[in-house]
Amino acid sequence: MADYDVIVIGGGPGGYVCAIRCAQLGLKTACVEGRGTLGGTCLNVGCIPSKAMLHASEMYHESGTHFEEMGIMGVKAKVDLPQMLKYKQGAVDTNTKGIEFLFKKNKIDWLKGWGKVEGKGKVSVDGETHGAKHIVIATGSEAASLPGVEIDEERVVTSTGALELKSVPKKMVVIGAGVIGLEMGSVYARLGSEVTVVEFLDHITPGMDAEVTKTFQRILKKQGLNFILGAAVQGVEVLKSKLKVTYKLRKDDSEAVLDADVVLVATGRKPFTDGLGLAEAGVDMTERGQVKTDAHLKTNVDGIWAIGDVVVGPMLAHKAEDEGMAVAERIAGQAGHVNYDVIPGVIYTSPEVATVGKTEEELKEAGRAYKVGKFPFMGNARAKAHFQGEGFVKILADAATDRILGAHVIGPFAGDLIHEVCVAMEFGAAAEDLARTCHAHPTFSEAMREAALACGDGAIHA
Ligand code: FAD
Ligand code: NAI
DSSP, X not given: OOSEEEEEXXXXXXXXXXXXXXHHTTOOEEEEEOSSSSSHHHHHHSHHHHHHHHHXXXXXXXXXXXXGGGTOOOOOOOOOXXXXXXXXXXXXXXXXXXXXXXXXXXXXXXXXXXXXXXSTTEEEETTEEXXXXXXXXXXXXXXXXXXXXXXXXXXXXXXXXXXXXXXXXXXXXXXXXXXXXXXXXXXXXXXXXXXXXXXXXXXXSTTSOXXXXXXXXXHHHHTTOEEEOXXXXXXXXXXXXXXXXXXXXXXXXXXXXXXXXXXXEOSOEEEOOTTSOTTTTTOOBOTTSOXXXXXXXXXXXXXXXXXXXXXXXXXXXXXHHHHHHHHHHHHTTSOOOOOGGGOOEEEOSSSEEEEEEOOHHHHHXXXXXXXXXXXXXXXXXXXXXXXOOOOEEXXXXXXXXXXXXXXXXXXXXXHHHHHHHHHXXXXXXBHHHHHTSOOXXXXXXXXXXXXXXXXXXXXXXX
């Protein structure tokens, strides 16, 4: 008889959520995690510490901007980076311990160590073998590096090293204008670094609605971030006193060099499957090294499932969590499901950027007739009172049926506001449904309603 109904390998947001949902459904569950704490990349070196640093640096920046205008005088804030890192670590510790508590509460065994699939129904953890009717691979991802760039996590860092710098660098070069580059670049720009972002493409944040991208870059530039676009980094030379970043402009192949004290490599992440024994167990992989699954997240080997960053799809904690829940429900004989059309994406800069569903570019390419409802935060009373009138809400709806197809928000609390559109989309709502929903005044969410109104006869406050 198997020791467990389910063994989940990996204790990140995919794995720990899957384990908790399995336990809720009455399945005897264990979770293997080799890191000293639960919570995976997200809680330890990803979402949570980066948001703590974004919060702290935003508070610091805010204290130097509008305080006196609001009649708060004499605040001369100073950065104490070691203390900021202590605060950040506190946020990590309470969250990772919280997962440990949830495991105990749900009677999930944490098998401490590195797991290996020893064939169907068998997982070894540091040499000891356990049996399971189902195995869920949730081993996540790791930072991808670049040829010619050697990471030392002190001066040439990934996001992990960037969350542990000993001092605020005078000059920071960020390679990649994606989510990590812009979030961590914002942190250090606010703390006083001169930040230059070098991006391969001709625009920042690939895949995002182009209008949002343009506004976003303009706002970040105003905040002091420099951008070099259309540039392929050739290498980073490590000298005693500084780093030299060589890049080639794609338009004319000309080469240039940037000096830096710290280089942050933020050019994407890759699935992590080292030492898992998947090839020996006969599990098929994709060309990009992800574990291959069907639409129900089953691998080709019966009883082995895979979820989160290690499979195809956006590398987001909430996507991993949803997949974890869906797999648990499927194992328990229910109809677990993930709606990949309604997965929000948020960048936690200031202002925040949030997006769900189709972009205008995607709709154009698909030849779909659509209408656009836009509303600027300058028309939102609360945003203006808070000095947060930059940005806008854009809702895209089907031209004939008015069904909401996507929403793109750049502005205050965009990452929270987006969810009313997510719920609306899950219910197949029309823009008019949002427009006719009473929104409390004065709230930022009124901007969402106004954009929905703009899909019809027009916004009121525009
Ligand atoms: P992971 O969180 O990577 O967890 C996998 C776990 O498996 C790890 O703890 C690892 O130690 C363990 N493991 C691996 N192999 C084995 C093995 N053989 N045996 C035992 N254990 C093993 N996403 C968001 O949605 N919002 C954000 O704000 C956000 N911010 C981020 C900021 C940064 C700096 C980074 C790097 C990422 C961020 N992400 C964010 C992405 C998010 O962290 C990932 O999408 C998410 O953690 C994926 O979850 P997962 O469970 O698939 O994998
Ligand atoms: P990313 O995929 O978001 O961005 C990487 C960027 O690097 C792209 O713009 C790409 O064009 C560029 N690039 C690639 N090679 C380059 C080169 N040689 N020179 C210059 N630019 C180059 O990856 P990122 O920012 O590393 O993040 C990894 C993952 O972590 C993302 O998939 C993201 O979903 C997740 N994440 C999510 C966050 C959130 O939800 N708020 C926060 C941080 C990370």
